[in-house]
Amino acid sequence: MRDKLLIVEDLWKFIDGKPILRGVAFEINEGETKVILGPSGAGKSTLLRCINLLVMPDKGKIIFDGEDILGKRDIHSVRSKIGFVFQHFNLFSHMTALENVMFGLIKVKKMSKNEAEKKAKGALAAVGITEELWDKYPAQLSGGQQQRVAIARALAMEPKLILFDEPTSALDPELIWEVLNVMERLAKARMTMIVVTHEIGFAMRVADEVMFLDNGVILEKGAPEQVILNPRNERVKRFMDRMKYVYSIGKGNVY
Amino acid sequence: MWQSFASYIPIISSAVPNTLILTFLSFAIATALGIAMAFAEVFATKAVSIVVDWIARVLRGIPLIISIFIVFYGLPKVGVVLPSLYAAILGIAIVDAGYQEQIFRGAIKAVSTKQLEAAYSLGLARAEAFLYIVLPQAFRIALPSWINDFTVVLKDTSIAYAIGVVEVFTQAVHVAQVIMDYVWPLIFVSVIYLAICYPLSLLSNYLHSKLKSMGMLGSGM
Ligand SMILES: Nc1ncnc2c1ncn2[C@@H]1O[C@H](COP(=O)(O)OP(=O)(O)O)[C@@H](O)[C@H]1O
Numbered sequence: 001m002r003d004k005l006l007i008v009e010d011l012w013k014f015i016d017g018k019p020i021l022r023g024v025a026f027e028i029n030e031g032e033t034k035v036i037l038g039p040s041g042a043g044k045s046t047l048l049r050c051i052n053l054l055v056m057p058d059k060g061k062i063i064f065d066g067e068d069i070l071g072k073r074d075i076h077s078v079r080s081k082i083g084f085v086f087q088h089f090n091l092f093s094h095m096t097a098l099e100n101v102m103f104g105l106i107k108v109k110k111m112s113k114n115e116a117e118k119k120a121k122g123a124l125a126a127v128g129i130t131e132e133l134w135d136k137y138p139a140q141l142s143g144g145q146q147q148r149v150a151i152a153r154a155l156a157m158e159p160k161l162i163l164f165d166e167p168t169s170a171l172d173p174e175l176i177w178e179v180l181n182v183m184e185r186l187a188k189a190r191m192t193m194i195v196v197t198h199e200i201g202f203a204m205r206v207a208d209e210v211m212f213l214d215n216g217v218i219l220e221k222g223a224p225e226q227v228i229l230n231p232r233n234e235r236v237k238r239f240m241d242r243m244k245y246v247y248s249i250g251k252g253n254v255y
Numbered sequence: 256m257w258q259s260f261a262s263y264i265p266i267i268s269s270a271v272p273n274t275l276i277l278t279f280l281s282f283a284i285a286t287a288l289g290i291a292m293a294f295a296e297v298f299a300t301k302a303v304s305i306v307v308d309w310i311a312r313v314l315r316g317i318p319l320i321i322s323i324f325i326v327f328y329g330l331p332k333v334g335v336v337l338p339s340l341y342a343a344i345l346g347i348a349i350v351d352a353g354y355q356e357q358i359f360r361g362a363i364k365a366v367s368t369k370q371l372e373a374a375y376s377l378g379l380a381r382a383e384a385f386l387y388i389v390l391p392q393a394f395r396i397a398l399p400s401w402i403n404d405f406t407v408v409l410k411d412t413s414i415a416y417a418i419g420v421v422e423v424f425t426q427a428v429h430v431a432q433v434i435m436d437y438v439w440p441l442i443f444v445s446v447i448y449l450a451i452c453y454p455l456s457l458l459s460n461y462l463h464s465k466l467k468s469m470g471m472l473g474s475g476m
């Protein structure tokens with residue numbers, strides 16, 4: 001039971017009276033990588049944002065690390081244990097790459113400046129951001145570099161779980177690789193991750209389990225080979241056929 | 256005519272410190288009031304926000320000369336008598352606060368909510384996120400307009416002439432009346448204003464393009 005890091009039960013979210021999440025339930029074990037696929041507007045971002053409490057669900061339960069976090073008053077300490085990587089990086093624009101990574105360590109983890117700097121440099125090195133980039137501001141970095149700094153910022157906090165919300169969707173095709181590569185290495189190192197992405201190649205290689213979300217409901221979940229290559233649900237099959245065509249995997253029937 | 260004017264130059268120049276005191280103090284008071292109003296408008300409840308917005312509009316709508324007259328001639332009626340220098344400072348500050356509220360409100364709103372969400376995700380509380388993320392970014396965004404506003408206030412201080420404050424414009428007019436020539440005194444006093452404003456406007460332009468290239472002008476990311 002203890003190795004279940006996250007349990008989501010019957011999660012509902014309404015926005016302006018409209019149901020966005022409709023009874024979502026799943027579990028994730030420590031060290032697992034879960035990939036969430038689904039069309040845009042399905043509620044994928046909302047689901048991730050519920051997990052780190054940027055959005056408050058209306059109904060259901062989220063048990064993280066053995067605690068019911070929806071009942072907790074101290075949401076800040078929960079958030080500090082869950083990393084979040086955004087589609088648009090959301091680096092602090094008035095801070096250098098290094099300062100971006102140090103910021104949470106100093107303000108939230110209350111580390112000394114020296115300690116934080118050492119730790120931040122280690123995290124930046126781990127995502128392949130080399131020394132000459134440490135003092136650059138976000139606007140001076142490429143998208144791929146910015147996203148890797150953002151991953152380092154999350155990583156440095158030593159989170160138990162990292163949530164990725166379409167981390168490569170805002171990147172030029174050539175830069176997607178460097179970010180997926182970093183994420184794959186994290187997965188291999190048994191970091192627990194939930195990744196919303198359209199990169200089905202990445203999902204095939206890295207995911208322990210794939211979930212397909214549509215209209216606020218999980219239509220299908222299972223091993224990547226099964227959900228991506230042989231989906232049972234008609235809606236999922238139609239989506240995957242198109243994805244396979246775009247990513248040239250197998251023979252996608254596009255109609 | 257220059258010869259008769261030249262010996263009066265020190266009389267005008269000696270009023271430069273007063274002009275600077277007028278400018279700095281009224282600008283500083285207006286900044287404090289402006290930031291306070293801007294924060295109230297963005298972060299307080301809807302009702303407070305509407306009231307503050309309305310106050311700022313009224314302040315911006317008062318002609319400067321009327322503001323100064325109200326402080327200098329009006330306040331004594333309720334028992335507050337201010338020397339003309341302080342009356343001018345307060346009168347200018349009140350109106351300028353309305354303009355600075357506009358500058359800082361725009362800047363605070365231009366800081367993207369995405370930046371706040373990133374801070375929250377790290378585990379920061381609301382107040383910390385405002386202090387370390389919103390404030391520094393809003394200040395950078397506001398900086399070029401804020402410097403421009405300083406030059407506006409500098410020139411506005413000439414209106415203190417109307418209640419007899421000794422500043423450069425007042426002195427220039429007095430000299431003109433003595434030598435019976437307005438041309439040189441007015442040229443000279445204009446050069447003084449220009450000498451302060453011009454470098455500041457260059458600085459403002461430089462900072463604007465610098466901050467823009469650094470992606471710090473609220474790109475929405
Ligand atoms: N803050 C919000 N205000 C209004 N509608 C929202 C908001 N957040 C999400 N939605 C709506 O909820 C639905 C799901 O959004 P989202 O979770 O972003 O989907 P996805 O990430 O799968 O594209 C969409 O229809 C979107 O318009």
Ligand SMILES: [Mg+2]
Binds near residue numbers: 044045165
């Ligand atoms: Mg989304």
